[in-house]
Amino acid sequence: MSALELNNLSKSFGGLHVISDVSFKVMEGERRLILGPNGAGKTTLFNLIAGDLAPSFGTISLAGEDVSALPTNRRAARGIGRTFQILTLFSGETVIRNVVLASLGRTSRRWKPFGSLDADEEFRASAMEILRTVMLDYIADKCVSETSYGERRRLEIAMALAQQPRLLLLDEPLAGLSKEERKGVEGLLNALPRSLTVIMIEHDMDVALGFADRIALLQNGKLLVDGSRDEVIADPRTKEAYLAE
Amino acid sequence: MFWITGLFNSLAFAAVLFLLAAGFSLIFGLMRVANLTHGAFFMLGGYLATSAIGAGFWIAIVAAGAGCALLGGLVQHLLVQRLAGRELAQVLGTLGLSFIVADQCLLIWSGDPISLAPPAFLQGAARLGMFAFPLYRLFLIVVAAFVAIALWLVVERTTLGAKIRAAVDDREMARATGIPVSRLFTVVFCLGSALAGIGGALAAPVLSVYPGLDTEMLPLALLVVILGGIGSLAGALIGSVLIGIIYTFGQILLPDLSYVILFLPMVIVLAVRPEGLLGRQAA
Amino acid sequence: MKTVGIIFITAIACILPFLLPGNFYLGIATQILVYGLFAVSVNTLAGYGGMVSLGHAGFLGIAAYAYAVTSGTYGFSPWIAVGAALLIGTAAAAVFGLIALRTSGLSFLMITLALGQIVWGVAFRYTDLTNGDNGISLGRASVISADPLTLYYVCLAVLALVMVLLAAFIRSPLGAAIKGVRDQPRRMSTLGYNTWAIRYVAYLVSGFVATVSGILYVQIFQFISPHALSLTVSSEAVLMVIAGGIGTLFGPLLGAGVVVLLKNVASAYTDRWPTLLGCIFLFIIIAMPEGLLPGSKRILAGMIGSFRKGAAPSASLQPTSRAR
Ligand SMILES: Nc1ncnc2c1ncn2[C@@H]1O[C@H](COP(=O)(O)OP(=O)(O)OP(=O)(O)O)[C@@H](O)[C@H]1O
Ligand SMILES: [Mg+2]
Numbered sequence: 001m002s003a004l005e006l007n008n009l010s011k012s013f014g015g016l017h018v019i020s021d022v023s024f025k026v027m028e029g030e031r032r033l034i035l036g037p038n039g040a041g042k043t044t045l046f047n048l049i050a051g052d053l054a055p056s057f058g059t060i061s062l063a064g065e066d067v068s069a070l071p072t073n074r075r076a077a078r079g080i081g082r083t084f085q086i087l088t089l090f091s092g093e094t095v096i097r098n099v100v101l102a103s104l105g106r107t108s109r110r111w112k113p114f115g116s117l118d119a120d121e122e123f124r125a126s127a128m129e130i131l132r133t134v135m136l137d138y139i140a141d142k143c144v145s146e147t148s149y150g151e152r153r154r155l156e157i158a159m160a161l162a163q164q165p166r167l168l169l170l171d172e173p174l175a176g177l178s179k180e181e182r183k184g185v186e187g188l189l190n191a192l193p194r195s196l197t198v199i200m201i202e203h204d205m206d207v208a209l210g211f212a213d214r215i216a217l218l219q220n221g222k223l224l225v226d227g228s229r230d231e232v233i234a235d236p237r238t239k240e241a242y243l244a245e
Numbered sequence: 246m247f248w249i250t251g252l253f254n255s256l257a258f259a260a261v262l263f264l265l266a267a268g269f270s271l272i273f274g275l276m277r278v279a280n281l282t283h284g285a286f287f288m289l290g291g292y293l294a295t296s297a298i299g300a301g302f303w304i305a306i307v308a309a310g311a312g313c314a315l316l317g318g319l320v321q322h323l324l325v326q327r328l329a330g331r332e333l334a335q336v337l338g339t340l341g342l343s344f345i346v347a348d349q350c351l352l353i354w355s356g357d358p359i360s361l362a363p364p365a366f367l368q369g370a371a372r373l374g375m376f377a378f379p380l381y382r383l384f385l386i387v388v389a390a391f392v393a394i395a396l397w398l399v400v401e402r403t404t405l406g407a408k409i410r411a412a413v414d415d416r417e418m419a420r421a422t423g424i425p426v427s428r429l430f431t432v433v434f435c436l437g438s439a440l441a442g443i444g445g446a447l448a449a450p451v452l453s454v455y456p457g458l459d460t461e462m463l464p465l466a467l468l469v470v471i472l473g474g475i476g477s478l479a480g481a482l483i484g485s486v487l488i489g490i491i492y493t494f495g496q497i498l499l500p501d502l503s504y505v506i507l508f509l510p511m512v513i514v515l516a517v518r519p520e521g522l523l524g525r526q527a528a
Numbered sequence: 529m530k531t532v533g534i535i536f537i538t539a540i541a542c543i544l545p546f547l548l549p550g551n552f553y554l555g556i557a558t559q560i561l562v563y564g565l566f567a568v569s570v571n572t573l574a575g576y577g578g579m580v581s582l583g584h585a586g587f588l589g590i591a592a593y594a595y596a597v598t599s600g601t602y603g604f605s606p607w608i609a610v611g612a613a614l615l616i617g618t619a620a621a622a623v624f625g626l627i628a629l630r631t632s633g634l635s636f637l638m639i640t641l642a643l644g645q646i647v648w649g650v651a652f653r654y655t656d657l658t659n660g661d662n663g664i665s666l667g668r669a670s671v672i673s674a675d676p677l678t679l680y681y682v683c684l685a686v687l688a689l690v691m692v693l694l695a696a697f698i699r700s701p702l703g704a705a706i707k708g709v710r711d712q713p714r715r716m717s718t719l720g721y722n723t724w725a726i727r728y729v730a731y732l733v734s735g736f737v738a739t740v741s742g743i744l745y746v747q748i749f750q751f752i753s754p755h756a757l758s759l760t761v762s763s764e765a766v767l768m769v770i771a772g773g774i775g776t777l778f779g780p781l782l783g784a785g786v787v788v789l790l791k792n793v794a795s796a797y798t799d800r801w802p803t804l805l806g807c808i809f810l811f812i813i814i815a816m817p818e819g820l821l822p823g824s825k826r827i828l829a830g831m832i833g834s835f836r837k838g839a840a841p842s843a844s845l846q847p848t849s850r851a852r
Contacts, residue, residue, distance in 0.1 A: 050718060076720035088715045090708060101708050104701055105719035113702045120701075163719060279634045281641075327814070332634060333580060334813045337770070340582070340763055341809025348802035460759050464645035467638045475635065501656060504649030508627075511642070515630040 001064060003028045003167050003197040004049065009058035011041075011048055011221075018044045020221045021058070026167075026214075028063075032199045033212035033229075037241065041221040042201045043085055046169050049199075050082050051075040062167065077106065081165025083156040085172045085201070089144050095155060096140040099127040102162035127162065134158040134188055150181040157188065168192070170200040174207060182207060209233070217241060249376055251494055257382035257451065259489025260389030264444030265462060266469035266481045267396060268437030274476020275413050275433050277332060278325055282339045283441050284463025285346035286313045290442030291454035292350050295359045302364040309446035310439040316346075317438025321431050343459065351456045361449035381450055388447060392440070393482055400478065409433065413476060465492065468507060472514050474524025483522055534778075541684055551676050555748070558676070560781075560788045561683040562744045565690060567768035567780035569737035574766070575775030576698060577730035578710030580637050582762050583644020586624070587735050589651060589757025591617035591742030596664040596752050597657060599671070606672045613743050614736075621735020625728050644762050651754040663753025671747045683744050687781075690737060695777055697733070706730045760802065764791075767805070771812050773819030786820065 004026040011019040018041045026032050036042050047053040049060060051072035059068045067075050090098050100123045104110050117123070131137040134154040139147060144155065157173055173189070174182050186207045192198060202208040215232040217225040219241045225232050232238055269283045290309035297308040320342060328334045362368075363381040370377040400406040412419040412426050420426045445454070452458065469488050473480025487510055495503035514522060548554050566588055574580045594616040599609035628639045651658045658664065668674040673682065697703050708716045709723045717723050746752050755761075764787055772783030787808075794804050816823020 052714065052718075071722075072717040073720050073722050076718060082718055084715070084718075088712055088718075090711050090715070092711065097704075101704060101716075102719050104704070105716070105721050109701050110705055110721060111702055112700055114696050114700050116696075116699045117701045117704045118699065159715075159719070273634075277634070279638055324810070331817075333637075334817060336580075336634065336637060337766065338810060338813050341806040341813070343806070344760070344763070344802040344809070345806035348800055348806070351802075352800070460645065461649075464642040467642045471631075471635065471639060471642070501654040502650070504646045504653060507642075507646055507649075511639075512627055515627055515639075519630040 001028055002026060002061075003030070003063055004199070005061040005064075006049075007059045007061070009045075009048060009060065010056050011044055011053060012056050018221050019048065019055075022218070022221070022223045023058075024216055024223060024226050026197060026199060028197055029195050030197055031211055031213045032197075033208050033215045034199060034201045034218060035208075035215060035232075035238070036201075036218035040218040042218055043171055044221075045218065046082060046171055046199075046201070050080055050169060076163065079166030080169065081160040081163035081167070082169035083160045083171055083173055085175060087152050087156060089152060089155060089159075091144045094141050094143055095136055095147065095151075096124065096127050096131060098144060098155060099130055099158050099162045100124065102159040103127060103130075103164075106163055130158050130162050133161065133191070135184060150177055153177055153181070154185065154188070157185070166197060168196055168198045170198065170202070172201050172203065174202060174204045186210075246375070251497060252490070253376075253378055254382065255490040255493040256486065257385045257489075258493050259485040260385040261444055261448040261451070262462075262465055262469055262489055263389045263482055263485035264392060264440050264447065266466040266473070266485055267392070267478060268440035268444075269466050270470045270473070270476055270478065270481045271396075271433055271440075272437040273470065275409060276325070276430050278339070279336045280320075280325075280339050280434075280437070281336060281463065282317075282320060282343040282346060283437070283466065284459035285343040285350075286317065286438050286441040287445035287448075287462050288454060288459040289313060289316070289346055289350055290445030291361075291449040291452075291458065292354045292359070292445075293442065294446035294449055295354070295361050295454060298361060305361075306443060306446045310443040313442025313445075314435040314439035317441075318431055318435045320438070321434035325434070326427065326430070343463075347456065347459050354454070356456050358453045358455035359449075360453035361446075363450040385447060385451070389485075393478070396478055405429075405432070465507075468511060470521075472510055472521055474521030477521070477523040480521055480523035538688070545677055545680055554676050554680055556788065556792055558680045558683050558748050560785050561680070561687050562741055562748060563765070563768065563788050564781040564784035565683075565687050565744065566738060566741035567765045567772070567784045568687075568690065568694065569734050569741060570762075570765040571769045571772075571774065571776075571780040572694065572737060573730055573734035574769055575779075576703070576706050576710065577727060577734070579632070579727065579730070580766065581628075581640040581644075581734075582637055582759065582766065583624075583640035583642070583647070584734075584738050584765055585757040585759070585761035586644040586647035587617055587621055587738035588742035588745055588761070589647055589752070589754075590620045591739040592746040592752040592756060593651060593658060593664070595743055595746045596666055596670075600664055600666045603670075606670065609670075610672075610743055614739055617739025617742060618732070618736050621732055621739070625731035625735065629724060629727055629731060641759065641762075644757070645759060648754055648757050648759070651757060658754070661754060663751055663755075666746065666750040668750075671750055673747070674750070679748050683748070686740060686744060690740065691777070694737075698777070702726075702729065760805070763809075764805065767809055767812065770817070771808075771820050773821060776819070779819055779821075782820070 002025040007023050009019055009022045010017070022045065034042050034045065044053065048055050051070060055068065059066055061067065062075065062078055062080070067078060090101065100117065103123055103126055128137055128140060131140050134157055136151060136154055136158060139151065144152065153173065160168055174185055177185065182204065189211055200208065200211065209229065212229050214228050216223060217232060217238055224241055225235045225237055265283065265287050269280060272278055272280050290313050293309040293312045294305040297305040320339065324338050324342065325335050328338055367381045367384050370379045371383060400409060408419070408424045408429055411424060412429055416426060465488055469481055469484035472487060473484030491506055491510060492503060495506040499506065518524070544557055545554055548557065570581060570584050591613045595609045595613040598604045598612040599606055624643050628636055628643065631639055652660060673679055705716070705721055705726050706729070709721065709726045713723045745756065768783030768787050769780045771786055772779030772781065791801060794801055
């Protein structure tokens with residue numbers, strides 16, 4: 001069954017067509033890479049899938065269910081987790097508090113108006129678990145505003161993982177990282193469970209190509225090439241649109 | 246008969262509201278500053294006009310506009326600019342200032358309502374069959390229409406307007422292309438404040454001027470802007486007419502509840518289009 | 529340290545009536561408690577929810593009028609009137625919240641101002657119900673107590689109860705969610721939180737606390753008129769919040785103390801309170817936007833620092849305050 005299906009998806013801002021008639025399927029457990037030059041509409045596509053933007057036309061189905069009309073939070077409840085290209089963290093809070101907020105979001109305890117959240121050992125323990133997988137446990141109680149950029153990038157991923165998603169959207173998880181830092185995140189991505197469906201936007205070919213099963217190439221909002229990794233790499237249009245740059 | 250006169254009075258009131266709201270909307274649209282001194286400027290304009298009326302009606306109007314423009318420029322320079330980038334501080338700063346202006350008006354002009362006589366040639370009424378339309382209210386409607394057209398021409402047809410539009414669309418981009426954005430801000434602030442002052446002066450013969458006029462008019466202007474869409478001139482025009490009609494008829498038909506009726510358009514418009522009738526859709 | 533401070537201040541508040549020279553000062557102390565509670569309600573929304581309302585006096589007024597009409601005009605017992613006022617005030621918050629939360633940021637501020645002024649207009653014009661500008665006076669029998677000492681302790685008890693509940697609420701998961709929506713609404717909805725509903729909850733809680741303060745207000749003054757719900761009163765509350773430190777639990781109480789005292793002292797010398805209020809607004813916003821306590825600390829530290837620097841050029845300038 002397909003984990004995600006986009007049908008004739010289009011989005012325009014005023015007269016600007018940012019996504020035009022994009023259709024593709026992502027199978028369950030697939031690792032899909034989305035390529036495309038700057039301004040191709042990749043982040044916009046994520047915003048449409050996650051529900052932050054309403055499509056001008058077309059539908060989005062999640063595991064066979066049409067979610068086009070659902071707001072972002074309801075889609076999150078159906079298993080979409082995402083990271084942001086531009087860091088979107090609670091910078092005044094501690095690292096672990098960020099992760100706790102993320103795991104709290106999928107339980108009904110988020111509506112509990114009494115009892116201290118900080119004192120909740122269960123949340124703390126599961127958050128620590130996740131921080132260990134992204135190698136941030138050593139700064140769990142540090143304020144985010146005092147952490148390094150590389151650490152924040154990993155925290156972005158940690159928050160998406162804490163949502164326990166079925167479909168994980170990663171928007172340039174390596175952006176702005178040094179070579180060593182990339183290695184760390186690469187290992188982390190490759191260690192993700194194979195059952196998890198992942199769609200990743202990434203410019204770093206070494207990491208991205210090693211990760212992907214299938215690749216979709218986006219240019220000027222249009223789906224240019226869509227296929228298995230080797231097909232897309234071999235396709236001359238890919239070279240022209242992207243790799244030649 | 247009743248409906249025609251009521252409608253006419255509504256339009257006269259809408260004219261005043263438009264003068265007030267257009268300036269507010271312009272400033273907000275360009276600078277993202279909700280200038281809460283605007284209502285106080287309206288009242289101050291009225292008071293200035295009553296003091297300058299000895300020199301003639303037109304001089305009084307000009308004095309009101311010039312006085313408020315000057316003050317508006319000072320506010321922009323000394324307060325708003327200094328707090329650049331701090332939206333909330335700017336709003337609260339202008340709010341604090343509005344208390345000062347209103348209180349000083351009370352000190353200078355005392356607490357009694359002061360009315361202003363319209364010039365001789367605008368006294369009396371125009372007769373049309375069985376209807377009598379007071380000339381001065383007709384004059385208000387004409388002035389507002391004139392201002393609306395002039396503003397529209399300035400914004401749409403002049404280089405100043407082009408710069409304003411560019412700065413509204415994308416302030417950083419405008420700055421990068423060499424548009425002197427901060428000078429533009431001052432110009433627009435002066436212009437908006439002058440409109441408020443002129444509005445207050447022109448309204449004085451109808452509403453008279455009294456303490457509390459500012460806090461009575463400011464929320465109406467806010468409603469106009471919220472309904473019409475922030476930063477939109479046409480929106481301010483439609484909003485003014487809407488609020489003018491509802492408020493005027495409300496006061497005639499349900500004097501006790503004329504304020505409650507103001508909820509109505511707000512609820513409906515916000516339910517359907519939270520950005521206002523002609524406001525830009527938020528991304 | 530913090531606990532010690534709270535215990536100390538609570539103890540002082542408990543014995544304060546016996547330290548004050550007379551009922552006049554006791555009255556002012558009680559006013560501080562009531563306005564403090566009102567400022568706390570504004571802070572719940574502005575400080576924790578990130579939504580600044582300039583129309584909160586509307587809730588204070590609706591509650592006070594609801595009480596005054598029920599107990600004064602219709603002669604019901606004070607406790608029934610309290611119930612009615614709680615119900616009507618909270619219902620008003622429920623309705624206003626639906627309207628105001630269609631927008632955010634500056635538009636929210638403008639709408640709340642307009643809503644507050646509409647309520648003021650109704651109080652002013654709907655004379656059959658509200659007696660217009662003259663307001664409604666209540667006899668001694670129409671309030672819970674007319675004894676200044678009892679009133680002080682009633683207000684203190686209510687304030688303490690609200691503060692304890694609010695402190696727990698802020699630390700709860702829902703409280704954390706409210707702050708999260710304030711800081712990163714986009715992330716919060718991505719994480720599965722219904723940001724609208726969370727804001728609405730914050731609005732309701734805030735409206736409820738304002739309602740409670742309105743009920744206390746009409747007890748201590750035995751009088752309500754449109755002036756109590758003017759834009760000035762809403763603005764004073766915002767000033768109290770900013771002066772005391774926005775988003776802190778006890779800041780608004782400190783701010784209320786400062787503003788109420790200043791207002792009472794000033795009224796002895798001048799009737800230009802609005803001008804003074806405006807000047808304080810400008811001063812706080814320009815000179816110490818982070819609040820009086822951190823602001824004075826920072827400025828003092830700066831003065832001491834430059835003094836030391838002048839006296840002993842070798843001394844290094846340590847940053848003494850950290851921006852939060
Ligand atoms: N809210 C918006 N309003 C108007 N235009 C927008 C909006 N969001 C994105 N765009 C435009 O849509 C286009 C695609 O943007 P998008 O962020 O999706 O690109 P991208 O493929 O993620 O690029 P990058 O590699 O730089 O991240 C850009 O030209 C951008 O300016
Ligand atoms: Mg992008």
